[in-house]
Amino acid sequence: MDAAQSLPIGKRLTFRILITTLIGLSLTLMAIGYTLLLSWQLEGGAAAINEAGSLRVRSYRLGMVLEHVSSTTAAEEMEQFNNTVLDLQTGDPKRPLFLPATPAIRDQMNVVEGDWQRRMQVFAMRAEQAPEGPVRQQALREYADALPGFVESINKLVSLVEVELSEKTTWLRLCQTILIFMSLAASVALLYLLYLWIVGPVTRMQTGIARMTKDDLSVRLPIETEDEFGVLAQGFNQMADRVQTVHRTLEVRVHEKTAKLQAQNHEMSTLYEIAGFLAGPHAIEELCRGFLHRIMQRIHADGGTVRILDNQSDNLHITVHEGISEKMIEEEHCIKTDDCLCGAAVSQGIIFVRDFRQINNQKRYRCQEEGFFSIAIFQILAREHVVGSFSLHFTEERVISSEERRLLEILGKNLGVAIENQRLIAKEKEFAVSQERNLLAQGLHDSIAQGLNFLNLQVQMLEDSLIRNNLEEVRDIAPLLRAGVEESYEDVRELLLNFRTRLQENNLESEMRNVLAKFQRQTGIHGVIEFVGSGAPVAPEQQLQILFILQEALSNVRKHAQASEVRVKVENERDFKLTISDDGSGFTMETVRQKGDAHVGLHIMRERAERLSAQLNIESVPNKGTTISLYLLRQGRLVA
Structure with a gap:
């Protein structure tokens, strides 16, 4: 729009x-005006x-009036004749009425007017004014x-x-034809x-x-004019140049972005693959080996090494290695953190050596002696604490890009977390084994150790x-x-049974039965068991502890209660409740507190x-039995 407004007015x-x-309108108006003038x-x-x-008629009628009518009528006729002659001479635009302004017509009109003024009107006035007689007759004859x-x-x-x-009519028809x-x-x-x-430029x-x-x-x-369409064509061409340039640049950018996305996809797939591997249940050495490979x-x-x-x-300490000679592994299987590049990376962070020849040649580098040209060393981190390092060795010059560096840093953290x-x-x-051993030791102390102590006393008495x-x-x-021996044997069997217990197919009810x-x-x-409720199943690790508690409770009934019946009730709703009751001898809680950990x-x-x-x-009430209740609230339940 600015370019169009800046055009000279003559080129717009x-x-x-x-x-x-305007020219066409002027010519048309002139032709129409001329036609109207002719009309x-x-x-x-x-x-x-x-x-x-009408003058001819009036002339004859004036003669007749002079012969037979009074002078008053003749005077009126002469006055009307004079008015008509005056109208022909001066014209009347309102009617319209006028004679063509040609010399011949004007001369002839003067002749008619002169004849009328000098002759015909004179003769008429004489006849009108003369009395009846020869003079009047003479005037009438004249x-x-x-x-x-x-x-x-x-x-x-x-x-x-x-x-x-007739000529003007011909001109009128000619003008109408010309106008057509x-x-x-x-x-x-x-x-x-x-x-x-307009149409041509718009079509183009x-x-x-x-x-x-x-x-x-x-x-x-094509820019064929210098008007607005020329400016528009020039703007179109500039736009086409710009679009073509942008399109070429866009193609380059698309190729670059595609290559970058492919690299990122490769990076992400590598990250997911290695992260998935590190999340698996592998030993540390297996983790490091799979990671390095x-x-x-x-x-x-x-x-490479880890x-x-x-x-x-x-x-x-070198945990795993690949592509490294045994001689180098023998020399570097254990190094200090300030020894060589791999040790320095623990404290300094990432270390890149693009070309060993460009660093201090007076210091010995075993990697260079092995024939490696470049090396990259990254830290293995776990919660911002250094766990170790891993190194990558190259026999040719290698530059680690920023994307690869970021990937290797992330994977180093993943390996550290996995380790x-x-x-x-x-x-x-x-800790779990220690706890189970502690429970086993407590069980042995509570049962077999006391039984063996009793047997020891009896053997001493037997010897005596x-x-x-x-x-x-x-x-x-x-x-x-x-x-005593049978009691100890039963205790051993019960302990072995309890500690070898495993849930089959995650079915707590059948195992409890x-x-x-x-x-x-x-x-x-005699034993009775009852299951109530339709709550969600208990998680397997919690089911096993519940089963151990039931076994321990039944063991106490066997050893101490002297009961005739045991009732077990399981209520599984949103909360879980286990109740074990017997009709045995019972005890007082004061007695339990006095024994402390001995029970x-x-x-x-x-x-x-x-x-x-x-x-x-x-x-528990003496001689009225004991009831043991286990309450597992919904907040403490794990998802099965």
């Missing part, structure tokens, strides 16, 4: 259209012919003799006017100019736009009786020894309840 299309329109003249000439023709010549003058005037009007041809010519010229100035521009929509970015419009494939490294840091001795997780899992397993040769005491001690059935077979005590069975049950995040309640 709007100015040309305006000038053409007006023809109309006025026709009225003049009528008036001139009027009658002059009348044919006067009428002939009027006829000549009418003929001249008719000839003039002018209209046709103007229409043709207007169409040509519209095509030349439409064609160019259509080609551009079909991705023909090489299209250009995948990293070397991704980076196209020729060798070193784990020993924080106590500040040593780095730390495996260490925590190992510690957790060690044999020394004294008291067979009566020997016979009394022997059944006690047998009973099996435990109660074995208890009935071994002790002969190992109850202590073991409380520890298992704490593992469950559950509440264990014990209610």
